[in-house]
Amino acid sequence: DIVMTQSPDSLPVSLGERATINCKSDQSVFYDSNNKNYLAWYQQKPGQPPKLLIYGASTRESGVPDRFSGSGSGTDFILTISSLQAEDVAVYYCQQYFSPPLTFGQGTKVEIK
Amino acid sequence: QVQMVQSGAEVKKPGSSVSVSCQVFGGTFSSYPFAWVRQAPGQRLEWMGRIFPPLGTTTYAQKFEGRLTITSDKSTSTATMYLSSLTSEDTATYYCARVRSQWLVSGFDAFDFWGQGTVVTVSS
Secondary structure (H helix, E strand, C coil): CCCEEEECCEEEECCCCCEEEEEEECCCCEECCCCEECEEEEEECCCCCCEEEEECCCEECCCCCCCEEEEEECCEEEEEECCCCHHHCEEEEEEECCCCCCEECCCEEEEEC | CCEEEECCCEEECCCCCEEEEEEEECCCHHHCCEEEEEECCCCCEEEEEEEECCCCEEEECHHHCCCEEEEEECCCCEEEEEECCCCHHHCEEEEEEEECCCCCCCCCCCEEEECCCEEEEECC
């Protein structure tokens, strides 16, 4: 199984400031044949299902604010929230869909400092 | 807009089985794969398996092989998850999720729509 590890576990950020979440996989999730990274980011608020933010490591899902961006390739990925808003308080998960079983990171809790 | 509505909360005894259904509205049920993902209290999300309704083909996480069955009914646009031989470790919120790529027969992709979640509690 591909192990996904996020850092930090908790991230206090002031409103309007940048939040950066790291995700590392223990195997590459990059497919040479189509030049794609099989990596997604989700946001989960209490009592709600996860919401897709980013797929393909860097493609923003329709309707997701452009303050959310994804970067990275291979085994190291970053989710950036450029200017934290109050509604961004949530747990964020990375997920690989390169090979089954699909696996998720342990989550990063973003809160207001 | 796609809406995925799951069945209600369940309380089960150890050793029993549970089924959770997921009815899909507003989308083309028969051209997308659907997956089941669970989340135990305070734990990370865990992928259980997926089904491709046009063919009825399934892929299960090895961890659940032998006690997980996922089915689909195109006439009602419903996917159903059956889990047997329950233990307390199966206590979790179970989600259905749509795979974002149409006609993805055997590959994998991210999940763009999710059900609201169904709480399954296993307790004696």
